[in-house]
Amino acid sequence: MQIIPFPNGIYGATTYLVYDEKSLDAILIDCTSSINEISKKIKENNLNLKYVLITHGHFDHVYCLNELKEKFQNALVFMNKEDMPLLNQVNTQCTMAEVEQINIPCIDGLLDENTKNLNLGEIPIKIITTKGHSKGGVCYLIENDLFSGDTLFYESIGRCDLFGGSISEIERSIKEKLFALSDEITVYPGHGPKTTIGHEKIYNPYFGSNYKGY
């Protein structure tokens, strides 16, 4: 499996192109970076873009979806239902962030932890719902790589003061669900550098000193 980050999205958000070398199936995690750059990588590697998996409904994670869908009409976009109200307010978010408004992106399907048969080639994609940064935040675990959206960052966590965020919920999501994963899992956040579960258990200031062995 290969992972190509595009870290220059709107508000510094990262889009990840993830693909399986065997089947050449590809997915995007979020969609916020230059579609030309992403499209170039897809063509260079002869990939078949199957899905766009959205981590949550904030504008900076879906900003380029409309443009992507024009180029890749067969790619299906999935998101957690709990964040649909947030997505429907994308232009309120854009106004607050002082960026140009967009058409509300179209979502092809909804997912949650009960969603089955989401695969990259033959590799299963596990959905972990992690509310706290938003109500419908989702992390995607593919083999030993976790795409954590704005839930868990390198030595930080997502903000909880907007649109239904909750500090107690994000702490619970991270402690009970993400810290239950193996220490070796690499974490690819929606902003900033990658990290590992093991590193965050020790060095994340929100948990480090309070960490009691989840």
Ligand SMILES: [Zn+2]
């Ligand atoms: Zn966010």
